[in-house]
Amino acid sequence: MHSSLQRLNNLSTFVTTCLLALLAAISLSSYLLATSPSGALDVSPVQISMRQTTPWSQKKEESAFFEFSFDADLRSLFHWNTKQVFLYLTAEYTNRHGLNNEVVIWDRIVRRKQDARVRIENGQNKYYFKEHSGSFRNVSDAQFVLKYNVMPYVGPLMYGEGGRTQSSVRFPSRY
Amino acid sequence: MFSEELKALRRMGFRQALLQALNFCNVIASGLMMWKGLGLLTNTESPIVVVLSGSMEPAFYRGDLLFLTNPVNEPYQVGDITVYKIPGEDIPIVHRVIESHYKVDTPLVQDILTKGDNNKYDDISLYKRMKWLERQHVVGKVRGFLPYVGYVTIAMNDFPQIKYALLGLMGLFALVQRE
Numbered sequence: 001m002h003s004s005l006q007r008l009n010n011l012s013t014f015v016t017t018c019l020l021a022l023l024a025a026i027s028l029s030s031y032l033l034a035t036s037p038s039g040a041l042d043v044s045p046v047q048i049s050m051r052q053t054t055p056w057s058q059k060k061e062e063s064a065f066f067e068f069s070f071d072a073d074l075r076s077l078f079h080w081n082t083k084q085v086f087l088y089l090t091a092e093y094t095n096r097h098g099l100n101n102e103v104v105i106w107d108r109i110v111r112r113k114q115d116a117r118v119r120i121e122n123g124q125n126k127y128y129f130k131e132h133s134g135s136f137r138n139v140s141d142a143q144f145v146l147k148y149n150v151m152p153y154v155g156p157l158m159y160g161e162g163g164r165t166q167s168s169v170r171f172p173s174r175y
Numbered sequence: 176m177f178s179e180e181l182k183a184l185r186r187m188g189f190r191q192a193l194l195q196a197l198n199f200c201n202v203i204a205s206g207l208m209m210w211k212g213l214g215l216l217t218n219t220e221s222p223i224v225v226v227l228s229g230s231m232e233p234a235f236y237r238g239d240l241l242f243l244t245n246p247v248n249e250p251y252q253v254g255d256i257t258v259y260k261i262p263g264e265d266i267p268i269v270h271r272v273i274e275s276h277y278k279v280d281t282p283l284v285q286d287i288l289t290k291g292d293n294n295k296y297d298d299i300s301l302y303k304r305m306k307w308l309e310r311q312h313v314v315g316k317v318r319g320f321l322p323y324v325g326y327v328t329i330a331m332n333d334f335p336q337i338k339y340a341l342l343g344l345m346g347l348f349a350l351v352q353r354e
Contacts, residue, residue: 023321054299084234086271086292090253102253104273109292111233127297132276132286149254151234156319159254 026081027155033079039072039163043144045172048136053128062136064129064171066091066105070146071119072162077150078113085110086149087118087162095131096138105129141168180351192350199349219245219315224258224267225325230291231256231269238326241269243315250282251275256317257289261303267314270298285310
């Protein structure tokens, strides 16, 4: 009836159940501990220029440059189930073909609470900002949004907004 | 070594052996149904995947388990971590969306560009002559995370002996054990 194999089986089942319950509780706590930090974001256009945008291709493409400054306090996002925060700056606009575009121009991985007060002065694009059609002619003004993704030790991934430009930003008109 | 088990098997008789085999099939069938049911709920062909590469470190390491959903009638957002499969490649890739382009009236016709957080460049070189990733290539987006657990499958792939030993043991137990 009670062989050692059966005891082992019962014990491991019990341990697994407890562990799963604990992990579930920690995952759920992410929802309770979620906060919504806010920051100030300021973006100004610099220029559009022809650049060689991929290291393995000689082709030159139109590439837009924006200069941005922001001050975001993400310290409240760091609780016991936060492994890291992925912070990214996106530009949203519509091009002349009516296509909706959302493009990441800068990002950073924040791994510690000490580094979670992020202040950038006169930051530059980290990635080349190219247009889907190849040309920025007649595109709409852009909305810039600073977003974050909280990545947990276990459980759900959470997304949020850390600030956006007060008014939309015009693309540079001169090439 | 297995003389005891063999004796037990002989003692069971034909009817009992058949019943055990049926039991075994039942277990496999319910497993498959749970997997497919989960796939229906989350609208994706594989709702749970194992991370196979280090391109999303330090967030996801090899062997971590990811839970996916595939949003219905909704485009993928920039910042979503997607799992995609390029036609002709076996290995699904877990990378973050960094560009999205779609028309408002056709949200499912979407051009996507992805990049691994730990990689220097975006994924265009992985797309095999395609300029953009399309919706049909995307399996789903990551909604939940469980570390380490998936390492079992990686170990089984790297050392197939473990897989055969495990399968053999399970089969033997299922046949021999009497409820």
